[in-house]
Amino acid sequence: MPAVKVSLAAVAALFAATATSCGLGGGPEPVEIVGPAPTAPPFSASPKALPRAYDPKANAASQITEALARAKADGRPVMLDFGARWCAECATLQHIFRLQDVRPSLDRYHRVTIDVGRIDRHLGLARKYGLDLKRTGIPALVVLSPQGDVRTAGNEELYPAAGNDELLPETVTAFLRRWQ
Structure with a gap:
């Protein structure tokens, strides 16, 4: 059991060192995190499985x-979801x-996840939809109308107005409902 406590402490330290969005500021060298965040509560997924996010081999433009x-x-x-596994x-x-x-x-969305590597891939695609990932960091979302018009782009709406640097389910849900 002590190994688990050390592991969770290391993960907690990593989360504490992460800026409001990844890719901004100094902090430790990013590590790849696969699967749900270890400090988050258990969840119940709906029957339809989500595809694995941020596939570096995916053709984002064709998707x-x-x-x-x-x-x-x-x-x-x-919804275009710009991010990375790390x-x-x-x-x-x-x-x-x-x-x-x-x-x-x-x-209620058609979702496309776009791997941005170490914020060095798909930057032109992000700019096409109004994002400067080197400024905003990741994750960053773009919502397009069915005709392809940008309705919103960025990540500011994902975080609570109180200045808390934590993603919360209720804030994410509010974002999704606002732009559907």
Whole structure:
């Protein structure tokens, strides 16, 4: 059991050192985090599994084109989710997306996850949709209308207005409901 306590303490220190969004400020060298954030409470995923987020081999441009075609057919907006597997805040966001209370709002979007590497991949694609990832950090979301118009871009709305640097399910749900 002591090994678990040390491991959780190391993860807690990593989260404490992470800025409001990954990729900003100094801090420790990022590590890849796979799966839900270890400090988050257990969750219940809906039956439809989410694809693995931030696949570095995925063709983001073609996935966006396909999502926009589906959006034009059914009228649902498209969400572009820019992030990376090493980013603790991105892992937390993926965990929140799987929560039973959040999932119905997320399911109202066509979602495309875009791996940005060490914030050195897909920067032109991010700029095309109004993001400067070197300024905002990750995770960063863009919501497109079914016609492809940018409705919102960034990550400011994901964090509570009280200045808390923590992603919360209720704030993420409010964001999803606002832009659906």
